[in-house]
Amino acid sequence: MRLSILPLLAILAAPAAANTPCGGDFRAFVNTMKAEALAQGRAPATVDAFFRNVAQDQRVLRADRSQTMFRRDFTDFARSLISRNRMDNAARLGTQHAALFDRARREYGVPRGILLAFWAFETDFGAVQGDYNTRDALVTLSHDCRRPALFRPHVFAAIALQERGQFDPQRTKGAWAGEIGMVQMLPRDILERGVDGDGDGRVDLVNSVPDAILSGARMLRDLGWRAGEPWLHEIVLPDGLDWARTGLHSELTVAEWQRMGVRPRQGSLGPANMRASVLLPQGRKGPAFMVYPNFQVLFEWNRSLVYVTTAAYFATRIEGAPVFDPGAPDPSLSPEEVRALQQKLVARGHDVGGVDGILGAMTRPAVQREQARLGLPADGWPTRALLNGF
Numbered sequence: 001m002r003l004s005i006l007p008l009l010a011i012l013a014a015p016a017a018a019n020t021p022c023g024g025d026f027r028a029f030v031n032t033m034k035a036e037a038l039a040q041g042r043a044p045a046t047v048d049a050f051f052r053n054v055a056q057d058q059r060v061l062r063a064d065r066s067q068t069m070f071r072r073d074f075t076d077f078a079r080s081l082i083s084r085n086r087m088d089n090a091a092r093l094g095t096q097h098a099a100l101f102d103r104a105r106r107e108y109g110v111p112r113g114i115l116l117a118f119w120a121f122e123t124d125f126g127a128v129q130g131d132y133n134t135r136d137a138l139v140t141l142s143h144d145c146r147r148p149a150l151f152r153p154h155v156f157a158a159i160a161l162q163e164r165g166q167f168d169p170q171r172t173k174g175a176w177a178g179e180i181g182m183v184q185m186l187p188r189d190i191l192e193r194g195v196d197g198d199g200d201g202r203v204d205l206v207n208s209v210p211d212a213i214l215s216g217a218r219m220l221r222d223l224g225w226r227a228g229e230p231w232l233h234e235i236v237l238p239d240g241l242d243w244a245r246t247g248l249h250s251e252l253t254v255a256e257w258q259r260m261g262v263r264p265r266q267g268s269l270g271p272a273n274m275r276a277s278v279l280l281p282q283g284r285k286g287p288a289f290m291v292y293p294n295f296q297v298l299f300e301w302n303r304s305l306v307y308v309t310t311a312a313y314f315a316t317r318i319e320g321a322p323v324f325d326p327g328a329p330d331p332s333l334s335p336e337e338v339r340a341l342q343q344k345l346v347a348r349g350h351d352v353g354g355v356d357g358i359l360g361a362m363t364r365p366a367v368q369r370e371q372a373r374l375g376l377p378a379d380g381w382p383t384r385a386l387l388n389g390f
Helices: 026-039 044-051 058-064 074-081 084-096 098-108 112-123 134-143 148-163 187-193 209-223 254-259 293-300 305-318 335-347 363-373
Strands: 232-236 275-279 289-291
Touching (some): 026 134, 044 148, 058 134, 074 305, 084 098, 084 305, 098 112, 098 209, 148 187, 209 293, 232 305, 254 275, 289 305, 335 363
Antiparallel strands (some): 232 289, 275 289
């Protein structure tokens, strides 16, 4: 993906590097990082080589602040990413690497569809891995005060990978947020979860399909993926469902949803006692999905609701599901209108995770609460009636 347009891979939370400030003079910041690397026991020659000619990359900062792709609604986003070419390539590569995907399922419990979906979206099956200098991207984002604690650990992990001969600070390139390789993993994840899938003695996510696929599978397993369990099913909803029960913040058992009239559009839902949520990406008139605990794991890979929903759905398509029913949802608000709505929600005491014009996982529950207060169907999909109602 990154195809240079999508946001950074989310990772397991990591503590900030001790006492390292952000902002200020860039060269002074680099010297502080060098001192911290030395304090961690890295060899002076290694540290000097790593930081030699490091530069602040303004392209990285612009990319970090212009993620407009995620302001699109699910149907539009899914149709833009799931092309006929990607479907055909997923089928071809799934067959070509069948033994590898069988191994990933056997050893890590992650199915072929999920791995192919991320491989497709992250880099178009390895074709577009990014042209940003990874060292410069990570140091730039560590210096920037927006999310420094997220990136600092990856600078030091990259130094560790350099010591192993798996990272060249001058030549290693990837996505703007520091991800490397076919499935776009950050250095600390490569260091801790990288798998030598082809047995050549090194982890190479840029050139080795086995290394990339098995490393991605291991990462998902470590993040909590449950072997043999579903992640998403398209569903058909009854008229008059209690819309306030829908959304990722609300869970019932599959059996309870079925008693309320929810049924699969095709196939069977998960086990009756499995807890699940009903996700309405575009409200009660649009597509509808039942999502399970494995769906939640995908947010540890990427925090965007529209991206995760699209990747999870694409994985089901690869596994044989039909094209989703788009329904006839109410028109989406513009990014400017979503931003205005978020400002109103914040003024009423709701935490929307930031006024950014993106209808994300924190804005939707706030929307539902306001819909309920105003006597509107509480399906989490904001309309102009809601925007103008308070």
